[in-house]
Amino acid sequence: MTTRFDWNDLRYFLAVAQQGTLTGAARRLGTDHATVSRRVAALERAIAAKLFERAPQGYFLTLSGERLLAHAEAMEAQATAATEELGRPEVGVTGTVRINSLEGFGNVFLAPRIGRFAEKHPQLRLELVTIQQIVALSKREGDVAIGLAPPKESRFVTTRLTDYDLGLYAAPAYLERHAPIRRRDDLVHHAFVGYVDDLVFTRGLDYLDEVLPGLKARIQSSSLTAQMTITERGHGICVLPSFMAAERPGLVPVLAQEVRLTRSYWLFTHADLADTARVRTVTRFIQEEIAENRDCFTVDGRSSGPQSSPQPPQ
Numbered sequence: 001m002t003t004r005f006d007w008n009d010l011r012y013f014l015a016v017a018q019q020g021t022l023t024g025a026a027r028r029l030g031t032d033h034a035t036v037s038r039r040v041a042a043l044e045r046a047i048a049a050k051l052f053e054r055a056p057q058g059y060f061l062t063l064s065g066e067r068l069l070a071h072a073e074a075m076e077a078q079a080t081a082a083t084e085e086l087g088r089p090e091v092g093v094t095g096t097v098r099i100n101s102l103e104g105f106g107n108v109f110l111a112p113r114i115g116r117f118a119e120k121h122p123q124l125r126l127e128l129v130t131i132q133q134i135v136a137l138s139k140r141e142g143d144v145a146i147g148l149a150p151p152k153e154s155r156f157v158t159t160r161l162t163d164y165d166l167g168l169y170a171a172p173a174y175l176e177r178h179a180p181i182r183r184r185d186d187l188v189h190h191a192f193v194g195y196v197d198d199l200v201f202t203r204g205l206d207y208l209d210e211v212l213p214g215l216k217a218r219i220q221s222s223s224l225t226a227q228m229t230i231t232e233r234g235h236g237i238c239v240l241p242s243f244m245a246a247e248r249p250g251l252v253p254v255l256a257q258e259v260r261l262t263r264s265y266w267l268f269t270h271a272d273l274a275d276t277a278r279v280r281t282v283t284r285f286i287q288e289e290i291a292e293n294r295d296c297f298t299v300d301g302r303s304s305g306p307q308s309s310p311q312p313p314q
Helices: 009-019 022-029 033-047 063-085 103-120 172-177 184-189 224-232 277-292
Strands: 052-055 058-061 095-101 124-129 144-147 156-170 192-194 237-241 252-254 261-270
Touching (some): 009 022, 009 033, 009 063, 058 063, 103 144, 103 224, 103 277, 144 277, 156 172, 172 252, 192 224, 224 237, 261 277
Parallel strands (some): 095 124, 095 144, 192 237
Antiparallel strands (some): 052 058, 156 237, 156 252
16 A cells, blocks of 8 residues: 655656666755655655666666656646746756767757757756657657658657758869869769668658769768868768758859759657647757757748647547
């Protein structure tokens, strides 16, 4: 039989669940790790359930902890909603949000804007992860993800953020040293910079066959930023998002009227996290930034507004 517990202990549980360590939770709550440990232990005794597995890498939720987390986050969301109604939304949003993003979007579009957003929410901790392969949320690798296609599983809430254009780019120095490019067939005589063939983790990044069937990259990298740097140094031609190339005066378009590819950015979150205050605040920020800067994603400035998926079944 369980005893009544201190509701305040849920704050300590939630902080450890979100931070993964006692030290991180203590820092967020403005206390010491011994207090956090004591309050979590008191909660476990009160509800007669083990909430965390302790490991050298940190604290990991047990099945009971996962179940309690959903209730604790719902309570946090309600508390934040009450704070927002009182006109102080920046005070109510707390916790950690990990954003997993494709490299180009994360590094070039999101990174310059995220600091200003963080200043408005001083109690919110943001983690921006742009490791290309980590864009899935299936193992709780993040809270919000930006990818090229929505996940097929119904447990995600998805929104199409925007279309974006890609084209061919090269350094003027490269073009001066090599044969002129007047039509698409001329590309077979040129060096390309692109992704490592067996590390292309989503079909949306497999560009070169769309440019010209059979085209292969002579210099390959798993990093789009590295590809862009190699291209800027005059070592080949690269397929780049137009919003990235526009930031680099050392690159010029190649066959701009003939070669244009289009992809879409999608935002997705777990259905059980989508309505938490911290995730809702971050997703709103990303959507608003895209809405204000939509023209930069497409060459002709055409509109490609967001589309949301229906709420997955509970």
